[in-house]
Amino acid sequence: MTVVIGPALLFCPADRADRFDKAAARADTVILDLEDAVAPADREAARRALIETPLDPATTVVRVNPRGTADHELDLAALAQTDYRTIMLAKAVDVSGLDGFSVIALCETAHGVLACEALAAQPHVVALMWGAEDLVASLGGTSSRHDDARYRDVAVHARARVLLAAGAHGIAAIDAVHLDIADLEGLAAEARDAAAQGFTATACIHPSQVETVREAYRPSTADVERARAIIDAAERAAGVFVFDGQMIDEPLLRHARQVLLRARTASS
Incomplete structure (x- = not known):
């Protein structure tokens, strides 16, 4: 099953089953997050919620923890008990061993951005997404944006490289989240720019961002x-x-x- 991708994807912590239906009703695609949105101590409860509170697999993505971690293997074991077959791989560098899934590769580290072309070429990779904050952290930096909220050069480069890799292989490209939840004007400008360049969708971290993203992708x-x-x-x-x-x-x-x-x- 090929999942619907966007234009507005909404992250939802996988340990908050009480929010699942609300997120699904609000967004075009829900990303149930087993990684950063869930404290390590709560991940087992999140996996149980994933199994016990199903959503429509056609509009649901599950973000799993990076390969090489114990949580990654536990995430896959939990997914085997669900109908979800589209996953977002956090800190993606290598997608081997995930042939049973459609994969959204999240290129959010220096290694991941440099590997984006190889990731996009894999037959089970259906989309690429990039992430600014983990990327800058992987470089030893402290901020992805200038004081006026413009992305710094390395983030601009990563965004363009991921978009080009996705486009070259005919798969979807997903733009990074806008962390300033109250800055809907800035989000709108960023999403309009993403749509104009060829991004398929923009990810959201709060329900209030969804309609702003949809409107930005909707031609006037x-x-x-x-x-x-x-x-x-x-x-x-x-x-x-x-x-x-x-x-x-x-x-x-x-x-x-x-x-x-x-x-x-x-x-x-």
């Missing part, structure tokens, strides 16, 4: 009208043509088709 009425007009004009033109003072060739037509595809997806 003006954008849809312009895209339709360009496609209509292309049907009457022979080859390259000028529309509203702009040269339109095949790449611009593909941009217009993508706008219409996003609009259809948002309305479905």
Whole structure:
């Protein structure tokens, strides 16, 4: 089963079964988190909740702990007792041994970002996501953003590299979370930028962020009208043509088709 990916994914701590249904009702895709959102002492309870409180596997991803950890093996054992078959692998570098799952590889360390092309090439990897804070921590840094909230250069590089790797292999790319929950304006700008570049989705850490992300990925009425007009004009033109003072060739037509595809997806 291929899980629905976005445009708004919402992390939910896997030890909070009381939030599962609410998260599922709010987001396009729920990520039940067995890793960072759960204290190590509570992970066994989280695995029990995962088994005992099922959600729709078509819209649910489970984030499991990194390979090489005892929690990783326990996570997989718990998953074997569920219908969930799409996992997000934390701190991904190697996805071997996970052939029974569709994998979202979370490239959030220096090793993970450098491995993103190899990860994207694996047949059971269906998406890449990147993470800024773990990446900077893996480098010995202390902040992924400047004082004005812009990403620092290494984060910009990682974001672009993960997007390019996903695009090169025809899989989904998921943008990192926006940690400042109250900064919906900043989140909206970041999500609009992600959509314009080709990201499939943006991950959220709070339900209040979901609609902001959805709106950012939803083309405006003006954008849809312009895209339709360009496609209509292309049907009457022979080859390259000028529309509203702009040269339109095949790449611009593909941009217009993508706008219409996003609009259809948002309305479905």
